[in-house]
Amino acid sequence: MPATERTGASPTSLSIGELSERTGVPTSALRYYDELDLVRPEARAAGRRRYAESAVREVTLVRFLGEIGFSLAEIGRFLAGESQSRQELVEHKLAELAEQQHRIEVARTALEHGQRCPASDPMNCDRFWSILDGRRRGLSLEESHTQAH
Template identity: 70%
Template structure:
């Protein structure tokens, strides 16, 4: 069994985060000895999964959903859990696609600012026309398209 300090050393995750993961039910200690958390060696892998999912954009709440029901139940139950995980993955993919779209719009706007013929975007009439259109309810993409 590993202490929380040993688990922290093996995973690179601070003990405060490990305590929080326990509080959220993401990675629980196997036992407590004299009030101290004790983890099985497999907790290293479990923490690795949590860290990986965080790095690819999942929130801790989403990770909780992803890990919910992780057990060996009847085949139908396992299929239902797999379907729920696939749904989480699909939602995350859609969210990332939207973030990527917004990033591309921002990149286009910033590149215009860098190359602006007015030399300073704050004095550029095209820049202000985009702002005005956006304030009237147009999306950034629509505002930019109208200005060009």
């Protein structure tokens, strides 16, 4: 009896190396995805992972979700969840990204000021030290920057 029949792997199943080639994901990452139950092999043949053709889509999904900001733990919850919990994860991620975007804009404003600062060196800039003093007093970066100007 062929090994694929004994293990449940289909004749068109992919080795971990083939899945890696088709997705561009290193085999070490694929093994880690297996440990985290993100992408599981359909079977093992002679102790080696064999993946269904659908694993290409699954790996692509995991990579995409990672690229748009989901952690591997969040991806696991996304994949295991139902439609409503997926929507909640998306809403949470959107709020998190909005907060990150806000922090980036505040940081950009502060850095752009540093480029234009007449003192030419932040360490010699009274406004720079005023901003730091505001932060020490518990103001947000944005509040501290606004107060210094």
